[in-house]
Amino acid sequence: MYAFSVNGNQITYNGEDKKLLRFLREDLNLTGTKDGCSEGICGTCTVLVDGKKMKACTIPLSRLEGRSVTTIEGLSEREAEVFAYCFAEAGAVQCGYCTPGMILSAKSLLDTNLSPTREEVTKAIRGNICRCTGYKKIEEAILMCADFFRENRPVPKTEEEPRLDKRYRRVDAEPKALGKGMYADDIRIPGMLHAKAVRSAFPRAKVLSIDDSKVKTHPDFVRIITSEDVPHNIIGHMKQDWPVFIPVGEITRYTGDAICLVVGKSPETLEELAKLVEVSYEVLPPVLDIYKALEPESPKVHEDGNLLSLEHIHRGDVEKAFRESPHVITRTYKTPYTEHAFMEPECAVGLPEGEEGVLVHTSDQSIYDDQHEICTMLQLPPNKVHCHSMLVGGGFGGKEDMSVQHHAALAAWLLKAPVKVRLTRQESLQVHPKRHPMDIEITTSCDEKGHLTGVKAIILANTGAYASLGGPVLQRACTHASGPYNFQNFEVIGKAIYTNMVPAGAFRGFGVTQSCFAVESNLNLLADELGMDYYEIRRINALRPGDIMPNGQVASDDTGVIECLEAVKDAYYSSPRAGIALAFKNSGLGVGFPDTGRCILSIEQGKVHIRTSAACMGQGVATVCTQMLGQTCSLKAHEIVVEDPDTSRTPDSGTSTASRQSLFTGEAVRRAALKLKEDLKTSSLKDLEGKEYYGEYTSITDPITSKKKNPVSHVAYSYSAQVVILDEEGKLEKVVAACDVGQIVNHQALTGQIEGGVTMGLGYGLTEDFPIEEGYPKVRYGTLGLLRSTDVPPLEVKLVEGPGKHPIAYGVKGVGELTTIPTAPACQNAYYRYDGIFRTSLPLEDTPYQKKKH
The missing domain is CATH 3.90.1170.50 (Aldehyde oxidase/xanthine dehydrogenase, a/b hammerhead)
Structure with missing residues (x-):
């Protein structure tokens, strides 16, 4: 028998010894404590035992005799109110799975220190991994909580108005923060x-x-x-x-x-x-190597062979450009498998x-x-x-x-x-598709003044055992192998190849993280040959509105590459150890694929229900839709309800991929809201009870094989320039990220997405790997190389508006993928300037981070 207390309630348990996490979730139905890894690594299951933070997945009940356990459900009313408000106000909640554990770690600090320094807060949450936020917003939230508790400050009760371009607390922040939000593994059904x-x-x-x-x-x-x-x-x-x-x-x-x-x-x-x-x-015998997989005598992974897809993009005359250019650089780059490491393992009921x-x-x-x-x-x-x-x-x-x-x-x-x-965490690592490893041979040429004249790339992607999204990922790696630059001779050959390895599929950046690393690194070598600095070669080649992109599309009025560069100029020139990189990313599937956002607004019991299937996996699409509706119809927050995605209630708004939902579903909401707005001119919501308003937006784009002079590959592009600065020991000192993402919807969400994307990009560049030996993954969650709060340097975000706005969804463009893309090549450039070693594979070798890891 085990006797202890949970949230002030005495517990007597006569069953077999088990881990506290299982007991809390399965026996007491306290599902606010989450199971992220069951290895004592991720911190989602953090609880307090006699006031000290501990991982519930590592503690057997036999160690709790006479002790006191506090979970997220055990916060006092005042604590719950303050933590929920501050985490929402700071933008510290994205997917929310790590948040209850973060709050318990924060409570363990604030219970003994109501005037912590930023460094103390950072150390307090070191045991808690977050894959969404980059930690900065969480640290700000904890410091804000300290102010409220120390000064006994009341939590504001004023209602926010959901409008664009302002601070606005996420609609799902409070239930996620307090462990009340329901994930699939939290479902309890008798007889399940x-x-x-x-x-x-x-x-x-x-x-x-x-x-x-x-x-x-x-x-x-x-x-x-x-x-x-x-x-x-x-x-x-x-x-x-x-x-x-x-x-x-x-x-x-x-x-x-x-x-x-x-x-x-x-x-x-x-x-x-x-x-x-x-x-x-x-x-x-397994097929483990992409080059051997293409050999005629290789065993076939699938009956139709080992080549999943072949892409060939060709505009202009690359070979002629190379012959006539005084500077031509060719290198081969390698990028690894990497794991998404989302905090919630897969679950369905x-x-x-x-x-x-x-x-x-x-x-x-x-x-x-x-x-x-x-x-x-x-x-x-x-x-x-x-x-x-x-x-x-x-x-x-x-x-x-x-x-x-x-x-x-x-x-x-x-x-x-x-x-x-x-899935257990180990099953999740073993089963779901990863980021594609790619071998990229790229040739880049320029004239004597540094103007790019041509790019040719051969991209070989290991797509693993199954297709997944391997074809589209390869295609996007190819279409973006030009970088956000102005030149007309462009050729890419890409192959996605089956092997008996873990499948590879969609991953934030969708192939562009890989090709951007090669594009930006080669650009640095051209600059060396010219005696030009790395900022200047990017400035003279950067796309401007009206330029013809290498894919033939005309750069639109909202192209803000130059503005991003200007925003990071001072940071780049502030240190001889600063590295720079540019990137761009499409919003929407594009290249001729049908792509539609849909929304129904229904008036039910005096409230407007937003009904769309757009999945929120942390990016905050429900809040975007709320602000879109509020902006269009001047509604109050309490008048709006966002429903869960449900095939019986919500129309198909497409997959949450390709940085598309804010633009596509946002525009669908706007179009439906315009119809509602007309009726609200003469009627109240009460008068409109039972009415429904349907909104739909479909983009029209051209396939990459289009023979048009100026095809439209994508409805919109977003742009970023990033600078990574190292200290004298070669460690991260600071990152400055400038992003042109069009119309700002929500300041906390936008900057939080950027900080999280940069942090993920730092991991990709410096620490993360997914080793596979003879077809067997040799990794656990704790060995993935995920960055913790104490590993992340100060992050400065600069929000940039291009010279114009595109006409869809008030000019919104996606940011979810963009900010992860240029970080690794910016790191590569920083280390090249730091020690003169030109690194061609990720994670970057022979840095303090790889030495530390091994």
Whole structure:
């Protein structure tokens, strides 16, 4: 028996010893304490034990005898009010999954020190990882809390007006901060079953048999599900090439392949059940190298070969430009696999609904993509597959593919019972697609004055075992291999290649992080040959409104590259150890793909309900929609409700990808709001009860093969210039990021997105890696190289407005991906200036960060 208190309530527990985290969540239903890794690394499960912060996933109940535990639910009314207000006001909440743990770490500091320094705050949250914010906003929130507590300051009660270009507290900040927001793993249903996939023991092997005789003897066993139970066993996001389960007699393609699904009564015994399933294999030699994969004698990962896609973009005459240019530089660059490391591991809950239907509560980037793939798998019409989004604890592209959604739906549909499928952190690392490793050979030429004359690149992308988003990612790496520069001779050949490695897919930056590293690094070598500084070569080549981009598109009036450069000029020239890089990123799918944002505004009980399927994975699209509506119709915050994405209520607004939602769904909201605005001229909301207003926006773009003189590849581009400054020891001293993202919607959200993107870019450039040996991932969450609060230097954000605005969504452009892209090449340039070593691979070798890591 174990006796202790939780949030002031005495607890007596007679069961077996278990970790405190499991007890809090499963026995007490205190789901505000989150499970991010179960390894004591991420800090999402931080609680206070006798006033000291501890990781609940590492503490057994046997260590708590007579002790006092405080969770996020145990905050006093005053504490909850202050923390919720300050974290919202500072913009410290994005996906929100780490926030309750952050607040408990903050409380542990403020309980003993109400006048902390910034450094003390930074150290206090070192044990808590955040992938969204870059920590700066969290530190500001904690310092603000200290002021409120120290001065006994009352929390303001005034209502904010949702308008554009102002500070505005996120609509979901308070429930996320206080642990009241519901993520998929927080769902509790009486009689809910739990399921886990048995995965391949080898990267490439023929499955000979599946023996379930032992697992059937376990008291918690319910059912084993194999490919024979699946109506249609092949699914896939863009291309149907990914089996739901590998059938007996077929060949696995990576170690994350699901062989079968074991369903049990308790989450505590799932691992036991999975180990009791005996799978026999004929082990086959895997295809692990992209160059060998292209050899004719290489084993085929898929029946149609190992080449997923081929891109060839050609404008002007590159070879002629090279022959006539006095300066031509060729180098090869390598970038690695990297992991999204979103704070919330994948989870979904399936339930039977209606006659032969299924309801799936998901936590990913598009409920309509979920619905489409589940319909394909179950061979059901869309009206039989109902998908609803819970809160999403981060995504960054890593939650675009099916990971658990289809398994939860299948199990619930077969068993006619609620079923939860949740990946452990280690399974998540093993299963979901990563950032593409790429080998990029790039040649860049210029004239005697430094004006670029041509670029040619050969890009080879390891797309791993399945297509995922490999084709579009390669395409975007190719289309952006010009950089945001003005020249007319451009050729890129790109290949996405299948191997028996972890699949690669969408990841913040979507291929442009890789090609930007090569483009910007080569530019530095040209500057060296010319005796020109790195700022100046960028300034004379930067796109200006009216210039013809290398893809043929005319740079629009909102092109703000020069303005970004001007904003970081002083920072660059402030230190001989400053590195600089430019980047641009599209908003929307573009290149001829259909792309639509949709919204319904419905008047219900005197409030305007915003109904759109746009997934918020931390970027704050619900708040953007609220401010768009408030701006257009002059509504108050209490008059607006944003509904969860739900296929029965919200129209399809596309995937949260390609930095598109603020522009596309924002414009759809604006268009619907204009109709409402007309009616509000003569009627009140009460008078309009029951009315609905529909808004839709579709971009018209041209394919990359277009023969038009000036095709429109993308409806909008955003731009960034970044400067990374090192100290005398070669460590990060400061980063200055200037961004042209068009119309500012929300200051806290925008600057927080930029800070978080820069921090992720620093990790990509300096510390993060995802080693795979012979097809087996050799990594844990704690070895990914994720930056902590004490690793991040001061970040200065400069918001830039270009010389004009595009006409869509009040001129809003996306920022989600942009700010991660130029950071790594800016680091490369900084270290090149620091020690004269020209580094061509990521993470950058022989820096204080790699030395420290190894």
